[in-house]
Structures are given as structure tokens and as C-alpha cells.
Amino acid sequence: GGAASPPATARSVSSMSAYKQLDNETTTAVGPVCIVGGGVCGLTAARTLQKLGVAAVVFDGQSNVGGHWQVAYPGATVQNTAPQYVHAEMPWPGSVDRHPSAAQVTDYWAKFVSKFALDVRLRHVVVSALAEESAHREVIAWSVTVLDLDAGVTTTHTFSHLIVATGLFFSKLGKAGTHIDGHGANDPKAPVPAASNRQEAASNRLRLPVGSRLQDALGPVAWPVSPSFPGRVVTERELSSLTELKGNEVVVVGNGKSACELAAVAARNGAGSVTQLVRSRHWIIPDYVLGIDYTVLLFMRMSTLMIPAWMHPTFLEKAMHVVGFPMVWLFWKFIEFLCTLNAVGAAGLLCLGTSEGRGRVRALIPDHALTRELRLGLSVSAPGYYAAVADGSIEVKRGAAVSVDDRGVVLDSGEFIPATLVVDATGYAPPSYQWLDHRYRHLLEGTSTEVGEPSRSPAPQLFRHVVHPRLPRVGFVGHNSSFMVPACSQLATLWLAAVWRGNLALPPPEEMEASCARVLEWKKANLVAEGCAPHAVGPRFQQYQDALCKELGISPWRKLPNVVGEMVFRYSPADYATVEEEFEKATGRALRHGKGTTVSIDASIDI
Numbered sequence: 001g002g003a004a005s006p007p008a009t010a011r012s013v014s015s016m017s018a019y020k021q022l023d024n025e026t027t028t029a030v031g032p033v034c035i036v037g038g039g040v041c042g043l044t045a046a047r048t049l050q051k052l053g054v055a056a057v058v059f060d061g062q063s064n065v066g067g068h069w070q071v072a073y074p075g076a077t078v079q080n081t082a083p084q085y086v087h088a089e090m091p092w093p094g095s096v097d098r099h100p101s102a103a104q105v106t107d108y109w110a111k112f113v114s115k116f117a118l119d120v121r122l123r124h125v126v127v128s129a130l131a132e133e134s135a136h137r138e139v140i141a142w143s144v145t146v147l148d149l150d151a152g153v154t155t156t157h158t159f160s161h162l163i164v165a166t167g168l169f170f171s172k173l174g175k176a177g178t179h180i181d182g183h184g185a186n187d188p189k190a191p192v193p194a195a196s197n198r199q200e201a202a203s204n205r206l207r208l209p210v211g212s213r214l215q216d217a218l219g220p221v222a223w224p225v226s227p228s229f230p231g232r233v234v235t236e237r238e239l240s241s242l243t244e245l246k247g248n249e250v251v252v253v254g255n256g257k258s259a260c261e262l263a264a265v266a267a268r269n270g271a272g273s274v275t276q277l278v279r280s281r282h283w284i285i286p287d288y289v290l291g292i293d294y295t296v297l298l299f300m301r302m303s304t305l306m307i308p309a310w311m312h313p314t315f316l317e318k319a320m321h322v323v324g325f326p327m328v329w330l331f332w333k334f335i336e337f338l339c340t341l342n343a344v345g346a347a348g349l350l351c352l353g354t355s356e357g358r359g360r361v362r363a364l365i366p367d368h369a370l371t372r373e374l375r376l377g378l379s380v381s382a383p384g385y386y387a388a389v390a391d392g393s394i395e396v397k398r399g400a401a402v403s404v405d406d407r408g409v410v411l412d413s414g415e416f417i418p419a420t421l422v423v424d425a426t427g428y429a430p431p432s433y434q435w436l437d438h439r440y441r442h443l444l445e446g447t448s449t450e451v452g453e454p455s456r457s458p459a460p461q462l463f464r465h466v467v468h469p470r471l472p473r474v475g476f477v478g479h480n481s482s483f484m485v486p487a488c489s490q491l492a493t494l495w496l497a498a499v500w501r502g503n504l505a506l507p508p509p510e511e512m513e514a515s516c517a518r519v520l521e522w523k524k525a526n527l528v529a530e531g532c533a534p535h536a537v538g539p540r541f542q543q544y545q546d547a548l549c550k551e552l553g554i555s556p557w558r559k560l561p562n563v564v565g566e567m568v569f570r571y572s573p574a575d576y577a578t579v580e581e582e583f584e585k586a587t588g589r590a591l592r593h594g595k596g597t598t599v600s601i602d603a604s605i606d607i
């Protein structure tokens with residue numbers, strides 16, 4: 001996709017002048033805001049705040065922007081197509097792959113930072129964020145300590161609010177190429193800080209550099225590995241080159257998007273053998289449906305209103321899922337048929353091929369309904385995957401790994417799979433917030449209020465997938481992860497700003513917690529389990545974006561007055577390019593008509 005742009009430049013902070021200017025900012029009711037994480041969500045949040053006139057600083061420990069795309073495995077691509085994985089205000093520059101590569105994604109967001117002159121401080125790690133309280137114990141600001149990885153010094157600054165944009169993809173291994181706290185602190189070039197900085201950071205519960213790396217406290221893979229194992233056991237993030245696959249007996253553990261894509265990449269890049277170990281079968285969406293781009297069919301409102309959800313913000317959707325339920329059932333049965341047809345067709349087995357090949361592919365089709373798979377982990381078929389399964393280049397085995405010994409991967413059945421390279425692609429650890437004030441960190445990780453290691457209980461459901469009911473002046477952008485990440489992040493930030501400016505009034509904490517409980521209970525009852533479920537909107541991006549738009553007082557019908565287009569043209573982030581201006585106009589009109597600008601949020605409506 002053209003020549004790569006240079007990494008976004010980290011601005012100098014040695015003089016502190018930039019922070020003093022921000023700390024004295026009085027032109028807006030909100031700001032300055034600290035954004036932790038320079039990935040897609042953090043940069044989108046920074047741009048939305050910039051359009052609203054709110055000062056914001058983005059901190060990221062990596063050498064370039066892009067978040068987890070900076071440490072993606074070889075051959076990793078975006079599951080979305082390019083039009084759905086782009087900011088509303090900036091199209092992809094030049095040519096881009098249909099499913100953009102990791103390099104294309106990071107290049108795009110580096111250009112985005114330059115285009116809008118966002119204040120991004122690279123190689124700056126948030127070490128701690130401590131709540132500043134008034135005499136009445138009300139949180140009035142956040143004191144944020146930042147470690148400059150190049151200078152080896154820490155500085156502390158005051159922000160009115162925090163936005164956590166560290167993502168959901170936390171590595172299970174603390175080795176080269178992984179994150180710490182999801183915002184890229186782990187860097188092989190990171191210097192060892194002075195002893196005083198080491199002690200200061202340790203007091204804030206951050207494991208500082210040992211040797212030349214920042215250590216991740218998230219623990220190892222789930223299975224014990226014998227010292228006699230002659231090969232390597234890695235997560236997908238620890239693969240740095242396709243040459244590492246060549247000639248190896250590769251075992252990929254997992255059945256999600258990363259696992260299927262890695263197995264296909266290994267099969268066509270010279271692996272001696274490829275075995276994919278799966279515990280269960282999952283539906284996989286075709287990249288093309290009867291020759292038509294899947295996003296053309298599934299990203300239009302006519303299709304998205306068919307998705308069962310905990311929220312149906314429009315009358316049309318409510319009617320469809322009550323009166324029109326038989327039509328919804330038939331729609332998804334038809335999609336299941338197309339998925340099965342695609343699996344057999346992609347393997348070249350519709351008219352040709354062996355019965356063994358057809359059997360291998362059909363064995364991948366689940367017994368449960370596709371609607372239970374409408375979650376964040378729903379995968380789009382990787383190029384060449386089904387064909388490789390059909391011809392035996394990828395052997396798919398059912399079972400669970402319990403250990404790795406000198407023979408290879410040992411299964412719960414007692415069998416073993418010979419291996420010289422084992423790739424753990426079973427997902428990610430729960431998000432970690434080691435830098436957050438311990439008085440509040442336990443709300444997110446299930447820890448006690450004492451300083452110590454987290455219990456790592458499942459993450460809580462957030463209200464509107466954006467705020468914790470009892471965590472003041474903090475918002476989460478990216479914890480509403482969906483199939484349209486930039487637009488969901490943009491609207492979540494706008495919603496946050498509306499709350500912080502007083503345009504929207506939050507309900508009492510108890511009412512918000514009750515709403516969170518209902519949403520999480522619906523997810524547990526209706527979807528296949530996944531660890532990130534509390535932080536996932538998944539394919540329900542349309543319902544979620546509609547609901548936030550209505551709460552913000554702007555139209556959810558983004559393609560009107562084209563009624564036909566509203567129903568049958570696919571949605572993309574470009575449809576939300578002007579939501580900030582529309583919101584400002586709506587609040588301005590309310591003020592001019594003497595209605596006031598504060599609207600109370602109805603917690604009985606779940607979003």
C-alpha cells in the first residue's frame with residue numbers, strides 16, 4: 001500500500017512547558033484529558049476530543065502508534081475489510097489490501113496523527129494514576145506519573161479525566177514483543193532506569209525493567225512445559241518471521257481468527273506439518289457470499305436489524321424480533337446454509353475432490369445455531385484455510401492440551417501430537433490495570449483494596465460499555481469492541497465528553513449496576529462464552545451506535561433522506577463523520593429554546 005510513513009514523533013517533555021500549559025488550560029469545562037494507549041481507539045478518542053475543543057495527551061510505550069498491531073504475528077490481517085476499519089475523516093491513503101496488513105494499519109494511524117497534529121507521546125509509559133480528592137473525598141482530578149523510556153526519568157502531571165484505551169488483547173507471556181498493560185511498554189531497546197526511578201515505580205506496583213525489558217505480570221501459558229521439550233512454545237505475538245515456521249512440526253492451539261489464520265499461513269509457508277488443536281467447533285463467516293463481499297450483505301441495516309441483542313433501539317427492530325421472529329429465524333438458517341456452502345466450496349469440493357476431503361471440512365461445521373456465535377470472536381474465513389484442511393495440509397484434532405513434554409503436545413485423552421513449534425493462540429489474558437490507583441483497581445480486576453497481585457477475575461460489565469458506575473472521572477474507549485471499532489470509539493468518546501461536560505447526567509450507581517448486570521446476563525444466556533464478553537459489542541455495532549446516537553440527541557439514521565440507501569447500503573465509519581458537529585448543534589438548539597442542555601440517562605434502557 002505505498003511507501004511507509006515514518007513513525008509518529010514523540011514530542012519532547014524535558015522542559016515540562018507543554019504540561020504546564022495543559023495543566024493551566026481553562027478554555028473548556030473538561031481537560032486536559034490523559035489517554036492511556038495509542039492504538040486505534042486511543043487515537044480516535046484524541047481526535048473526537050480535539051474536535052470538541054478539549055485538550056488531550058496520548059501516552060504509549062511503543063515506538064510507533066497502532067497498539068496491538070505493532071506486535072501482530074507474521075501474516076496477520078484485519079478481519080474487517082478496509083472501508084470498515086478506517087476513521088470517518090480520513091480515507092485510506094493510496095492502495096490498501098482488502099483486509100489490511102498490520103504494517104498498513106500502523107502506517108495509516110501514523111499518518112492520522114500527523115494529519116490532525118494529535119499530541120501523542122511515544123515511548124512514554126503510564127506508571128501510575130492516583131486520584132486527587134477534595135476535602136469531601138470527591139475525586140477532582142488524576143495525578144499521572146509517566147516514565148520516559150528514552151530518558152529513564154519519571155514526571156508527574158495533573159489531568160481532569162482519564163480515558164483508558166489499552167485494549168482487550170493482553171499477552172499471556174512476558175517476553176519480547178508483548179505489551180504491558182496493553183499500551184506497549186515492553187520494548188527490547190528500553191533502557192534500565194536509575195535506582196530511584198525503579199523504587200518509585202515499584203511502589204506503584206509496576207514491575208520495572210530487568211535486563212533490558214519491561215516484564216509483564218500476566219503469567220505463562222496454561223500448560224506446563226517440560227525442560228526436555230526440544231522445540232519452542234510461544235504465543236502468536238512471539239513469532240517474528242515466517243521463516244520460523246519453515247520445516248517445523250507446528251501445532252496451533254485454538255480455533256479463533258488468529259489460530260485459523262496462523263494455521264493457513266504455516267501450511268503455505270513450508271511448515272513440515274500443521275496440526276490445529278481445537279476444543280470445540282465454531283461458525284466461520286464467508287469472506288464472500290455467493291461472490292458478494294460479506295460486508296455488503298451483513299453491514300446493511302436490513303441485515304443488522306436481524307441480529308438478536310440485549311437492545312433494540314428502534315421500533316422497527318423491536319417489531320422484527322417480536323412479530324417478525326419467524327423471519328429472523330429463517331434469515332439465520334439461510335446464513336448457516338451459506339456458511340456451510342462456502343466451507344465446502346472454498347475447499348474446491350462442490351463438484352470435485354475426495355470424500356475424505358469433504359468429510360474433513362464438514363467435520364468443522366458446528367451443531368449449535370449461528371446466532372450463539374454472534375459475538376466478538378466470530379471469525380471470517382482465512383484465505384486458503386478450508387482448502388488446506390481438505391487436502392490434509394492442516395490436520396484438525398479435537399481435544400485439549402494439558403502439557404508439553406519431549407514427545408510434543410499431550411492431550412487430555414492421553415494422546416500426543418508430535419511438535420517442534422507450539423503456538424498458543426487461545427486468546428488473551430484479562431485486561432490489567434497495574435498503574436491504576438489501587439483503591440479503584442480492584443473494581444476492574446477483582447482484587448482486594450490492598451496493594452498486591454490481582455486475582456484476575458473476569459472483567460466487569462461497564463455501563464454503556466464506557467464507564468464503571470463507581471470509578472469517577474474515568475472512561476473506557478475500546479471496551480465496546482465491535483466489528484466497526486473506529487465508529488464505536490468515536491461515539492463512546494463523544495458520549496463520555498457529554499457526561500463530563502454535564503450534557504448527560506448519569507443515573508445513580510445502583511441503577512447503572514443493575515443495567516450492567518442485565519446486559520451481562522443476556523450475553524451469558526445467549527452467546528458462546530468468551531473471556532472478553534463484558535467488553536464486547538461484536539456484530540451488534542449498529543444497535544449500539546443507534547442507541548448512543550439517540551442518547552446524544554443526534555439521528556441514528558445516517559443515510560437519510562435516502563430511504564432505500566438507509567436499508568440496503570452497508571454502513572461504515574464514514575457515516576459518522578459529522579456526529580461531533582451535530583451534537584454541538586443539538587445542545588446549542590436546546591439552550592436557545594430554554595430547554596437546558598442536561599438530559600438524564602434512563603438506566604432502564606440497556607445499551
